[in-house]
Amino acid sequence: MNFLKTIFLSLFIFIIILGCTNNNAQVVVSTAQTDTIVRKIKDTISITAVGDIMLGSAFPSTSNLPPDDAVNSFQAVDSLLKGDIVFGNLEGCFLNSGNSTKCNGINPNNCYAFRMPDRYAGVYKKAGFNVLSIANNHVGDFDSKGRKNTARILDSLQIHYAGQLNKPFEVFEKDSVKYAFCAFAPNENTVSINKTGEAKALVARLKTMADIVIVSFHGGGEGARFEHVRRKNEIFYNENRGNVYAFAHAVIDAGADVVLGHGPHVTRAVEVYKNKFIAYSLGNFCTYGMFSLKGNNGIAPLLQLKINPKGDFLFADVTSIKQDKINRLTVDKNYGAFKRMKELTDIDFVGHQLNFENNKITLKN
Incomplete structure (x- = not known):
């Protein structure tokens, strides 16, 4: 014995x-x-994150589809869309046909309703996206038919997603790390960004189920007038688009490890709060067709974020991209998004503890 x-x-x-x-x-x-x-659990977890993506809408006509049928949409950044998590905001639905009720009584050419052909989902998959937010104001442009078809296609491609009332979160495992992903917005059929108590309860619950909790939100006003993080509710077109500052802090208090914002169509500041990274808006990343790409609407960051097993921020590499109607998505050699992100962070978070150098964000010593 x-x-x-x-x-x-x-x-x-x-x-x-x-x-x-x-x-x-x-x-x-x-x-x-x-x-x-x-x-x-890995020493370093890599999260690549971008903002709004809509590769071309067949509504109101196929003239709004790109000439290459979207297959080269991410060509300029193909080598960068790598990581344990590759995230973006799906700004539209997948649907091959149908009219949008939001355009009733409106000239369809002046109505912002987006439906990408079903086959475009494969472009996302091939590019490397494995987590998408469907909490926004365009996934529901074609009502339940569009939402259901989008969910069906994402399920078939094994792309994780969340944000609608019938799919508020998803928990999954990759390389022995358990992730929970949830998404919020102020729009119909989405998990509300304006119900902070419920959001905190959901995040706290997810923290008991996963190693890393990633929160996405679609919030804030839109366009150049809304580049700054306002520490109050942002009203746009008479709609309460949320207090994104209070929301982001609240979900981190409840257990979130990373908060990724989108919706304003412009780049916003970033913040590290309680060692957790917040991007307040990742801008228009790859948006073909009716989107305005003028000025700062045409630049956006591609974030390659590194966190430790506790979800604490280590550093982030930033690739600045730009878009125009002719060249579409290209890498910006003038680093416009990185520079603007630094400027806005300096203004909106005076005394912050971040270094912005050589297209990298690090903590000050």
Whole structure:
């Protein structure tokens, strides 16, 4: 019996030593017995995040589709759309036909209703996107038919998504890391950004289910007049688009590890709060057709964010992209989005603890 105990003890010590020499962080779960389960978690988690994406709408006519049928939409940044998580906001639905009730009584050419052909979903998949927000004002442009078809297609491609009332969150595992993703917006059939108490309760619940909780929001006014983070409710077209500052802080208080904002169609400031990263707006990333791309509406960041196993911010690389009606999405060699992000962060978060140098965001020492 003592011999067996010695063998068991030696084996246990060997396992502990082996674990300590591994560079990966670990989650250890102990039972009431002597059993120990060790689950390895990566030292560094990579999250690539961009803003609004709408590759071309077949409504009101196919003339609003790009000449290459969207296949080269991400060509300029193809090598950058890598990571454990590759996130974007799906600004429209997938649907091959149908009219939008939001355009009743309105000239369709002046109505912003977006439906991408079903086949365009494969462009997202091929590019590397594995998490998409469907909490916004355009996924429902073609009512339940568009929402249901979009969900069906994303499910078939195994792209994770959330944000509608019938799909407020998703929990999934990749490379031994458990992620929870949830998304919020002020729009019909979305999980509300304006019900902060409910949002906090959901995030707190998700934190018990996952290692890393990622929150997305579609909020704030739109356009050049709304570049700044206003610490109050933002009203746009008589609609309460949320107090994005209070919302972001509230969900981090409840357990969120990363908060990714979109909706204003312009780049906004970033912040690190309680060691957690917040992007208040990632702008128009890849938007073909009726979107305004003038001035700062035509620039946006591609964030390559690194966090540790606790969800704490390490650093972020920023690739600035720009769009115009002719060249579409290209890498901006003048670094416009990075520069604007720094300017806005300096103005909106005086005394912040971030360094912006060489297209990289780091914490000050």
